[in-house]
Amino acid sequence: MVADVIVGVSGGVDSSVAALLLVQQGREVAGLFMQNWADDGSGECRAEDDRRDAVAVCGRLGIPFHFRDFSAEYWRGVFEHFLAEYAAGRTPNPDVLCNREVKFKHFLDAARELGAQRIATGHYAQVAQAGGRWRLLRGADRGKDQSYFLHQLGQEQLAATLFPIGHLEKSELRRIAREAALPTHAKKDSTGICFIGERDFRQFLGQYLPAREGEIHDPQGRAIARHPGVFYFTLGQREGLNIGGVRGRPAAPWYVVGKDVARNILYVDQGHDSPYLQSHWLRSEAMHWIAGAPPAAAFECTAQTRYRQPDEPCTVNVRDDGTLEVRFAHAQRAVTPGQSLVLYDGMECLGGAVIAATDAPLEQRTRQPVSPERQA
Template identity: 75%
Template sequence: MSQARTIVGLSGGVDSSVAALLLQREGESIAGLFMQNWADDGSGECRAEDDRRDAVAIAGKLGIPIHFRDFSQQYWDGVFQHFLDEYAAGRTPNPDVLCNREVKFKHFLDAARELGADYIATGHYARTDEVDGRHRLLRGMDRNKDQSYFLHQLGQTQLAATKFPVGELPKPAVRQLAADAVFATANKKDSTGICFIGERDFRSFLAQYLPMQPGEIRDPDGVLLGQHDGVFFHTLGQRGGLNIGGVKGREAAPWYVVGKDVASNTLTIDQGVDSPYLMSMRLLSEPAHWIAGAPPAAAFECTAQTRYRQPDEACRVEVREDGGLLIHFDAPQRAVTPGQSVVLYLGDECLGGAVIAATDAPLQRTHFDTLFNT
């Protein structure tokens, strides 16, 4: 049984290292916990062992105990299987959102409580406060690193038990604190993408789990332009990986994915980064999650992000009877992608969000209308 009041999720990165340092300097009783979320697949691409070694080194430097938990089965069941199912359905999921909800703020929190702790802490760039007994999730002060988008599925129970020590700091200050403390993680490269893919080619990785299904690439008028290996290897707005060279009678401009039809196994592409086939004004979502437990109103105005690090986009939100959202944007949105998350904000406060089901972009319009009328 740990005597620590707060368990810090030590990932082996600089952010969680400094989170632990800051809490210790505040006099907080802490211990570390390293989570293994992906079983080694033999590729040598996932750097879990290096991260584990760095986490142990940080705990030793701080003189705190460190615990270890293997959540790889929970990750597979709660995150990765969903990831595969969504890609097979032609959608583009966001596993980081699910990982936070299903692993880091569920199984990690449970493990911390089993160790006798009252709180957990992570290196996320986000903040919390409490207003009239309600816990709020706020953007990190460093807007370039703000990770509230990935945390929008948290609720009152998790926020009441969570600390984000680096949320008030810009990234350069975090690295400086790590350097001053002579942490091995001070100059460690930030992790990007998903651990279970690592530096591997995404298409090659996905092909291990989803068999290739060659099909046709056509333009919006139905003209055949080429072949693809599977629509699930592509996402809306994607430019690379199409293997479409110069097309006779067409200008020499880049091609972008503007539509995916799983039923016919057809990929639709068009020229122009702002092709009208990529633009939408409205979206429909699956039932939303509200951090406060309920929406602020049945209809309200706020801002939204449909992808990480996107600038705030003004919109009007209507909560539908099934709990899903109808969102009207003030300006056209590019490449809003089913399977990704739309996250809502009032100023710095994250209200919650939902998985995007469809938009009124031209090639999604039929599906959008069907959902709208059900």
């Protein structure tokens, strides 16, 4: 049997139900498990456990199981960029790159080699066709919607992709999995990045980026503590600062409000909504439009600058070089260079881009130039 659809089975409940629904629709289905991270000896990335669960699901559904090792492709296409961004003091989003470089590139190629016409995944998103083009839509469960991580997909990928669970609420999906006696029906959702797993993030990153201690300053430039390395921290972060009592300042939590990588200084301030964390404006790197082109040179829509953030109205200006200038209706907290700006028109995801710079007060003082390769 040559499968019509290859499902990316991850060993989780979402992809398990995606495969189940396709089988119930009468499709010729097979599963494919992707290994995206080579075992580094720590035992923290539980790929083998997930693989066994994926095999069990395929066995339960009576569909063929395939395996592909994409760890080398993941290293080149995702992890090397991940390290370079952290070394530059930015905060990358590896899930976005993994989708673009592995799940909807190498996985799609592997599925076609197996004779399939389409791939399917357990993402909470939806695809629709209208006006001669493919549209990426939010998942029906807004608390689980994953269109934010899929904004780099284009017309070719969407034309070949099914999201069988995009119309479901998570609670309904769990019920379906339980009633079908899927081996993964009670399995907890995975969180974080596979190659980090449950281990300490700072310890993991320290294996690849040597720690360089430096000073922690308040926004006025007064040294108040020391840090183990600026690239361990991101804007808005509270955990891990280990700042004790500071003379003349109240006993309130401190938050990261800026990073000066060149001088190896971490800036902090007190207050979750410190004015030093507020941005009204950002500039992006080159924008990826799902439709292939922007709706206009200037337009209004909504935006997210982080996953699960409420939609924020904004005005978008498309620059001649393909980058964007975006102004928000209200100040946004901790808009972080390296993270993704994703634009929406209602339920439709228009596309996204990496955030290059903002008008946050300290960024004006510490801004690093955007390299040509990041603009590409």
